[in-house]
Amino acid sequence: MLNKWFLTKNAFLAVKPFSALKDALNAGYGKQHLIRDIISGLTVGVIAIPLSMALAIASGVPPQHGLYTAIVAGIVIALTGGSRFNISGPTAAFVVILYPSRSSLA
DSSP: OOOHHHHHHHHHHTOOTTHHHHHHHHTTOOHHHHHHHHHHHHHHHHHHHHHHHHHHHHHTSOHHHHHHHHHHHHHHHHHHOOOTTOOOOGGGGTHHHHHHHHHHHO
8 A cells, every 4th residue: 555645745746836837938928928817817816816705704714714725826826837728716725724614623
């Protein structure tokens, strides 16, 4: 039987930070792409803030937990994004806000 920690450590070490950025720059990323990405980022941000707060409240934790999760998830996704075709929104990491509510039940 394989060690769970070993698998987790190897899976985490396999992630190459900024790999999506490197791929985009090699594929001819230009000014038009940057403008579109900024608009897309602002759109996701406008949606992510109320969505993260609503999911936190629905999970039974304070709304700031949802904001923390959205911020941390955004940073992690930006650093470890798989490709330019990968869409990772604020709901991808909401299991983090469920942890405080589950640990209080124990």
